[in-house]
Amino acid sequence: MIGLNSVIQRKTGLADTEIDTNKVLMSVETGKYYGLNTLATNIWMRIERPMVVSDLINDLVESFDVSLEVAQTEVIAFLNDLKKNKLLEQIS
């Protein structure tokens, strides 16, 4: 499971494009399309290189009008979802 101290990064073997300002992804591994909303697109753009989850959440709290608690719960759930769909790699 991904937690606050995990280091994460996008998986390789993905293609992405922008549709109506949001990202749509496709994975070599699953061959499925994934659509991201605005916030998810924002997160996706930030995790091109390895990143500590807590740093990512702090960045998002600064950029968006959201409390730390809400951000922690929602972002971690989203990252675990990405991992489950083989779009994200947990480095440590």
Place this chain on the structure above:
Amino acid sequence: MTNLGWCDLTHTLFHQKLLEYQDDRFIQYIQRHQIQSIALDYIEYQCALFDQTVHEKLKCLSREIRMENLKATIGLIELVGLFNTHNIRYMALKGPALSYELYGDIGIRDYQDVDLWISEMDLFTVKSLLSEMGYHNLDSVDSLTIKQKNSFFKAMHHISFQSKNGVLFEIHFRLISDDCKSQYLEFPFESFWANRRVIHYNGSEINVMGEQDQLIFLIFHASKHGFFRMKWLIDLYTIFSQTPINWQSLIERMEQMNSRHLLVQSLLLIDDFFDTTFEKNVSDWIQPTRSEKKIKDLAKAFNLERDVKQFRFCHKNYFRFIRYKLRMIKGLRYRLNYLLFLFRPQNKDFQKVKINDKWFALYYLYRPIHKIIRMFKKK
């Protein structure tokens, strides 16, 4: 929507032609030029007043292209992985790699297939590897006779495959086919391979041509098709307006390949459509000869032609295109070769009519007659 770094083009022919109609004719125009996403980006950047229904249609078309491009890019990543595992040297041409490099997104350019260039020496290895991996060979020659096979390989410069999920691949084993061989014009794989670059895309590494090689190839490719599609001109405009060009070296190479006229026509067309100002020495160099002006004017007319039917056999642009190619190709021998190419039977002819090798020459009669019959049937 991503902004492609447009500058003010409101007074240009490109702007005028793109926004000439704001109804279904606009949709036909952008589809004919395969610039769905580019056109959407442009009209949104310009905040051009647009009919809402047409705007929505365009958005829808752009979405479709982007989804198709995702599939094609995944296909490219898979194939590149396969080639790397089997030590097959390749360079990706146009398609997703060029879209990513020029526009920062694989979804922008419209590409119907994925093109890769391999060494001719690796052709048979690649053919068997792809067949083994479940790719469907669309140019199977198994049923052809020896003479048919020889003729086929002489005329062809690529073989086509389709992956299980429907992505089309063109595996090029040479870049210059018989319809555009020209004196001193050469694209040797080994020297292009030595200049290759690697594009990093979401953790995947994709080999592409060196910058100048790629530019020369794109000029050649667009010229070969008479600049029939605006997307090729936009690619070149983007390169010339956004990347530093070593003009001296580029001009020298084009002159060595006896292809000055191809570079000149590209620059003149860019100037005609995008009102671009080039450096003084470049502007001086591109002063066209009569013949260069003629070839540029023909290409411009092809680009401006709205009705694609006009390029079909015996239609208005068919013979103009032959004239264009005869001006484009340098050297009498090569021009004759092109004329002969027009009659040379192709794989589809072999599939349609089986003629014994002893009477192979009959195919040269069959081809034009068949084309004429087909034309009348269509009419």
